[in-house]
Amino acid sequence: MQRYSLLSLARHALSHHQNWQRAWRQPPLRKDYEVLIIGAGGHGLATAHYLAREHGITDVAVLEKGWLGGGNIARNTVTIRSNYLRDESIPFYVKSVALYEQLTRQLNFNLMYSKRSMIDVVQTYPKLREIRRRMFNMHNHGSTYEPISVDELRRRIPPLTGGGPDARLPIVAGMVHTDAAVCRHDAVAWGLARSADDQGVEIHQNTAVQALLRGPDGRICGVETERGTVRAKKVAVAVSGHTTTLTETIGLRLPVKTFNLTAFVSEPVKPLIDVIVNCPDIGVYLSQSDRGELVIGGANDPGQSYRRDIKQHVFEDAVVAMLELFPSFKRLKLMRQWGGTLDIAHDASPIVSKTAIPGLYVSAGWWGGFKAVPAGGYTLAHLIAHDEPHPLIEPFSLDRFKHLDYVLESGTTAAR
Numbered sequence: 008m009q010r011y012s013l014l015s016l017a018r019h020a021l022s023h024h025q026n027w028q029r030a031w032r033q034p035p036l037r038k039d040y041e042v043l044i045i046g047a048g049g050h051g052l053a054t055a056h057y058l059a060r061e062h063g064i065t066d067v068a069v070l071e072k073g074w075l076g077g078g079n080i081a082r083n084t085v086t087i088r089s090n091y092l093r094d095e096s097i098p099f100y101v102k103s104v105a106l107y108e109q110l111t112r113q114l115n116f117n118l119m120y121s122k123r124s125m126i127d128v129v130q131t132y133p134k135l136r137e138i139r140r141r142m143f144n145m146h147n148h149g150s151t152y153e154p155i156s157v158d159e160l161r162r163r164i165p166p167l168t169g170g171g172p173d174a175r176l177p178i179v180a181g182m183v184h185t186d187a188a189v190c191r192h193d194a195v196a197w198g199l200a201r202s203a204d205d206q207g208v209e210i211h212q213n214t215a216v217q218a219l220l221r222g223p224d225g226r227i228c229g230v231e232t233e234r235g236t237v238r239a240k241k242v243a244v245a246v247s248g249h250t251t252t253l254t255e256t257i258g259l260r261l262p263v264k265t266f267n268l269t270a271f272v273s274e275p276v277k278p279l280i281d282v283i284v285n286c287p288d289i290g291v292y293l294s295q296s297d298r299g300e301l302v303i304g305g306a307n308d309p310g311q312s313y314r315r316d317i318k319q320h321v322f323e324d325a326v327v328a329m330l331e332l333f334p335s336f337k338r339l340k341l342m343r344q345w346g347g348t349l350d351i352a353h354d355a356s357p358i359v360s361k362t363a364i365p366g367l368y369v370s371a372g373w374w375g376g377f378k379a380v381p382a383g384g385y386t387l388a389h390l391i392a393h394d395e396p397h398p399l400i401e402p403f404s405l406d407r408f409k410h411l412d413y414v415l416e417s418g419t420t421a422a423r
């Protein structure tokens with residue numbers, strides 16, 4: 008792999024940047040692979056990277072219906088955090104944050120990873136109780152969550168001038184999660200793709216999978232694509248919001264539903280906020296990008312949907328909520344708005360699991376799956392390589408729905 012460095016940048020400047028190697032190849036699609044991964048989003052590409060890196064499995068094709076990194080990984084608000092509630096969840100997300108912290112160096116690709124803390128703005132006592140429960144449990148698992156006073160909260164977020172004692176919902180407390188970070192989403196996809204490709208994995212864009220195929224013995228045996236049949240003994244589905252449309256082609260129903268989530272950005276302004284601000288009671292969160300834009304997100308549209316645009320009333324709800332706490336932002340112009348799909352399991356926890364069909368694996372339920380890209384890929388690669396779950400994902404198997412072993416994480420974010 009061609010190394011990126013200050014020196015290589017300077018050397019290539021001499022040839023007007025005409026001679027850089029392509030970041031990944033475009034090999035011909037073969038008929039047979041050891042492993043197929045469907046979906047070149049964050050999770051599919053991370054799985055390919057770790058399959059090669061950790062397990063030496065490189066006879067792998069990643070099949071992507073559009074362009075790599077063009078799905079939800081391109082549409083999210085890039086918040087990385089580990090402030091979850093359950094014993095089962097926190098270690099998984101702590102691992103993900105730890106893997107993220109090594110990734111720029113490991114991939115030799117600048118992910119613009121910026122650790123900047125997240126501050127929860129608490130406006131109701133039930134939320135304060137929930138968040139304090141989380142704090143105690145997070146401390147048990149090595150994650151950070153510290154209470155701060157309202158004065159300190161206002162000091163650290165200067166434009167937060169709403170939510171005073173006479174407001175509809177006065178601010179009652181703040182909680183700081185210092186492990187939280189943001190990171191450039193496209194770079195995560197591109198860095199992982201470049202590394203997987205360098206280790207021998209093939210990435211095939213414009214190759215939509217139309218159906219999963221089962222052999223006479225009941226095992227998975229490959230997939231039908233718009234470019235023909237491709238065979239493999241192991242197939243992993245990592246298609247985010249489209250999981251059920253694929254698994255239903257083989258008669259496999261999963262306990263996930265797909266929803267639309269939206270986000271929008273303001274015009275760039277001078278540095279205003281250097282933390283991620285999360286307002287769980289009113290359902291809005293925001294951070295300021297390196298370019299100065301405010302990146303703003305709200306709650307998901309509660310109706311099931313595959314739409315990727317933005318519903319006006321969902322957008323208005325988020326804007327109204329934001330202006331309650333940040334009244335001065337009414338002068339900001341908004342530049343872009345967009346939506347994406349989230350697949351949410353019934354207990355709002357991910358599914359990284361074998362299925363009832365031998366050789367078929369799914370990675371789904373990622374309503375906050377950007378933060379989970381490294382750990383999701385790392386653990387799915389382990390599952391594919393050993394046909395046994397990594398300890399971190401044992402609680403996230405499909406079996407939990409049979410035994411009612413839910414890992415309930417509903418209510419731990421603005422989005423759900």
Ligand SMILES: Cc1cc2nc3c(=O)[nH]c(=O)nc-3n(C[C@H](O)[C@H](O)[C@H](O)COP(=O)(O)OP(=O)(O)OC[C@H]3O[C@@H](n4cnc5c(N)ncnc54)[C@H](O)[C@@H]3O)c2cc1C
Pocket residue numbers: 045046047048049050051070071072073074075076077078079080081082083084085086087214215216217245246247248249253268269270304345346347348349373374375376377378379
């Ligand atoms: C507005 C918004 C804000 C968000 N904010 C955050 C956040 O701040 N923090 C966070 O952690 N998460 C966030 N998320 C969630 C996060 O983006 C997703 O959970 C995560 O990107 C999903 O994993 P992925 O990257 O693998 O999915 P994707 O990038 O969607 O990858 C799946 C890929 O599968 C491909 N595909 C689908 N069907 C097929 C098929 N039949 N054949 C071949 N390929 C197929 C798609 O084209 C796509 O490229 C947000 C999501 C949205 C929409």
